[in-house]
Amino acid sequence: MIKFKNVYKKYKLNKSILTAVNDVNFEVDDGEIYGIIGYSGAGKSTLVRILDGIEPPTSGSIEISGKDISKLSNKELRAQRKKIGMIFQHFNLLWSRTIIQNVELPLEISGVNKEERKKQAQKFIELVGLKGRENDYPSELSGGQKQRVGIARALANKPEILISDEATSALDPQTTDEILDLLIKINKELNLTVLLITHEMHAIRKVANKVAVMENGQIVEHGSVYDIFKNPKQPITKRFVDEDNPSTENELSMTVDEIVDKYPNGSVIKLSFNGNQSQQPVISQMIRDFDTLEISIIEGAIHQTQDGSMGSLIIQLLGTQADQNKAIEYLNSLNIETEVINRG
Numbered sequence: 001m002i003k004f005k006n007v008y009k010k011y012k013l014n015k016s017i018l019t020a021v022n023d024v025n026f027e028v029d030d031g032e033i034y035g036i037i038g039y040s041g042a043g044k045s046t047l048v049r050i051l052d053g054i055e056p057p058t059s060g061s062i063e064i065s066g067k068d069i070s071k072l073s074n075k076e077l078r079a080q081r082k083k084i085g086m087i088f089q090h091f092n093l094l095w096s097r098t099i100i101q102n103v104e105l106p107l108e109i110s111g112v113n114k115e116e117r118k119k120q121a122q123k124f125i126e127l128v129g130l131k132g133r134e135n136d137y138p139s140e141l142s143g144g145q146k147q148r149v150g151i152a153r154a155l156a157n158k159p160e161i162l163i164s165d166e167a168t169s170a171l172d173p174q175t176t177d178e179i180l181d182l183l184i185k186i187n188k189e190l191n192l193t194v195l196l197i198t199h200e201m202h203a204i205r206k207v208a209n210k211v212a213v214m215e216n217g218q219i220v221e222h223g224s225v226y227d228i229f230k231n232p233k234q235p236i237t238k239r240f241v242d243e244d245n246p247s248t249e250n251e252l253s254m255t256v257d258e259i260v261d262k263y264p265n266g267s268v269i270k271l272s273f274n275g276n277q278s279q280q281p282v283i284s285q286m287i288r289d290f291d292t293l294e295i296s297i298i299e300g301a302i303h304q305t306q307d308g309s310m311g312s313l314i315i316q317l318l319g320t321q322a323d324q325n326k327a328i329e330y331l332n333s334l335n336i337e338t339e340v341i342n343r344g
């Protein structure tokens with residue numbers, strides 16, 4: 001577990017003091033993907049440097065697995081730092097080294113012998129999907145592939161914590177999603193704790209279980225990603241949530257009247273997903289169970305989070321009244337909120 005307790009970081013400027021981290025308190029459970037989101041200057045990188053032991057806090061404590069890292073000796077701190085892998089926005093690869101040599105670097109620094117180094121590096125190169133590219137140079141890779149090398153290198157020392165510091169900020173949306181999927185895979189397969197530092201709410205929603213929102217050095221709101229998305233309280237959180245645009249009500253392109261006009265027959269039902277239910281293949285199950293009903297999806301906007309999905313789906317049921325009723329009962333039994341928009 002990682003525990004930040006009353007952590008402050010103050011920098012002396014010429015004539016004033018800048019509080020980059022201001023009384024930060026939060027906990028990250030082992031194996032969790034924890035997002036920290038904030039705009040530029042919020043204090044995210046400072047928080048990471050403190051966690052990695054690069055800089056001490058001005059006051060407060062940071063515990064990793066029960067140990068206060070500011071109380072460690074230099075030797076202990078070096079050992080501790082090996083338990084943290086980092087990936088960065090600009091990859092920080094060595095351009096004169098091949099892919100495998102880049103991944104081997106932390107192992108070289110740790111004094112691991114050549115044979116073991118190669119074996120480990122190879123394993124992680126395969127894990128990140130770059131088998132066959134071992135002897136290429138970073139300049140021969142795409143941005144997403146470079147980040148995969150960064151991830152393999154971060155994993156080489158078998159860390160317990162992976163910190164992703166804006167690791168997808170320089171990538172296009174599709175590559176971002178691929179890297180985020182890789183982070184989820186690594187989190188699951190290696191049971192790594194992942195700290196995702198970002199200014200993109202999309203990344204948080206896609207991969208994180210919990211999120212802390214930072215502004216002016218403070219954590220202004222934190223909780224499960226699902227809850228924060230559903231009910232953001234602080235203006236800055238609302239802004240982030242709006243940027244990802246999960247306000248599904250607004251995303252439905254037709255008004256209720258337009259839907260009724262266009263689909264006058266059968267039952268037109270709005271399903272609202274607000275939890276784990278929509279992870280189940282609800283619609284395909286309905287199609288199998290109610291084979292006398294014709295089920296069409298009119299439109300929908302569903303957003304996935306790690307803890308469930310949210311949003312709405314509008315469907316049309318064509319068939320006997322009794323079958324339509326049974327299908328609605330079935331949906332209600334799954335805890336899915338249903339609203340009959342029209343009964344033709």
Ligand SMILES: Nc1ncnc2c1ncn2[C@@H]1O[C@H](COP(=O)(O)OP(=O)(O)OP(=O)(O)O)[C@@H](O)[C@H]1O
Nearest residue numbers: 011018019020038039040041042043044045046047
């Ligand atoms: N070494 C330093 N000396 C003085 N001020 C600093 C130092 N490091 C950071 N700061 C200040 O602390 C504040 C937080 O910076 P930090 O880099 O942690 O923010 P951030 O959220 O990571 O933003 P970005 O994503 O742009 O790096 C900023 O106002 C920054 O200017």
